[in-house]
Amino acid sequence: MMAKDTTGRLHVTVKTGGKRKLSSKLWLERQLNDPYVAQAKRDGYRSRAAYKLIEIDYKYRFLKPGLSVVDLGAAPGGWSQIAARRVGAIDGKETGKRTSKGKVVAIDLLEMPEIAGVTFAQLDFHAHDALERLTAMLGGRADVVMSDMAANTTGHRKTDQLRILGLVEGAAAFAREVLNPGGTFLAKVFQSGADAELQAQLKRDFSGVRHVKPAASRQDSSERYVLATGFRGEQGQRSA
Numbered sequence: 001m002m003a004k005d006t007t008g009r010l011h012v013t014v015k016t017g018g019k020r021k022l023s024s025k026l027w028l029e030r031q032l033n034d035p036y037v038a039q040a041k042r043d044g045y046r047s048r049a050a051y052k053l054i055e056i057d058y059k060y061r062f063l064k065p066g067l068s069v070v071d072l073g074a075a076p077g078g079w080s081q082i083a084a085r086r087v088g089a090i091d092g093k094e095t096g097k098r099t100s101k102g103k104v105v106a107i108d109l110l111e112m113p114e115i116a117g118v119t120f121a122q123l124d125f126h127a128h129d130a131l132e133r134l135t136a137m138l139g140g141r142a143d144v145v146m147s148d149m150a151a152n153t154t155g156h157r158k159t160d161q162l163r164i165l166g167l168v169e170g171a172a173a174f175a176r177e178v179l180n181p182g183g184t185f186l187a188k189v190f191q192s193g194a195d196a197e198l199q200a201q202l203k204r205d206f207s208g209v210r211h212v213k214p215a216a217s218r219q220d221s222s223e224r225y226v227l228a229t230g231f232r233g234e235q236g237q238r239s240a
Contacts, residue, residue, distance in 0.1 A: 047076050048078070048216060049148050050078035050081060051214070051216035052217060052225070053148075056225060057086060060229070062227075063087055066088060066100040067087045068140065069105070070107070070138070070142045070144070072107060072108075072125050072147040072149060073108050073125075073147055073148060074112060074120070076112065077106065079146060080112075080115050083118075083146070084116065087104065088100045088102045089102050089103055089118065103119070105119050105120075105134055106120045106121075108122065108123075109122070121133060121134075125170070135178065141178055141179060142178045142179055144186070145174065145178060145179060145184075145186075147167075148188050149188065151166070164189070168187050168188070169198055171185075179233075180233075181233035182233075185202070185228040186228075189211075206228035211224050212224065
């Protein structure tokens with residue numbers, strides 16, 4: 001059913017009934033009324049998350065032609081699509097030069113359909129051979145490690161915060177192993193008072209650490225992103 005909201009825009013309301021739970025109804029309504037979801041379909045992006053990366057990179061310019069990128073938890077592939085264009089892994093408007101061709105390696109526990117310019121492996125980044133396999137796929141180390149992963153939620157706030165924090169800490173530890181000096185780490189986090197140690201570690205490992213909340217993040221969500229730039233390499237690890 002469609003009706004106009006207080007702004008005069010059409011709003012889709014999903015009826016309950018059958019086996020559909022209230023939580024499913026609310027999620028579906030939010031998807032149907034989300035302008036970024038609609039825009040992603042028009043632009044050919046696999047998820048609304050693509051606009052979050054576009055906005056963050058537009059402001060901080062860390063995805064540059066010729067760089068090597070690792071996308072952790074990449075499925076369905078919105079971030080990988082943007083990264084491939086920005087670093088020149090495919091011929092695109094951002095580069096236009098084959099001499100500046102970058103690389104994008106994406107991994108996820110789930111399968112992901114092929115994306116132009118992206119090398120994908122169905123792989124857990126916690127696996128003992130993940131680092132070796134990724135460096136082989138990259139042909140060396142990475143300049144950017146990014147993660148839009150979120151842990152499965154239980155509904156218990158403290159438990160969910162700890163799960164999410166553990167996932168980000170694991171991604172940051174992985175980034176320390178694979179990044180070139182001067183590299184960048186970008187990851188989804190959620191506002192919480194439990195991440196003080198993560199912030200301290202990132203400040204030891206990187207020259208710049210900041211939090212970013214792009215406009216494409218839903219305003220009623222505590223979601224934000226941590227952007228760490230200027231990886232110190234072995235120097236930062238020795239001082240940890």
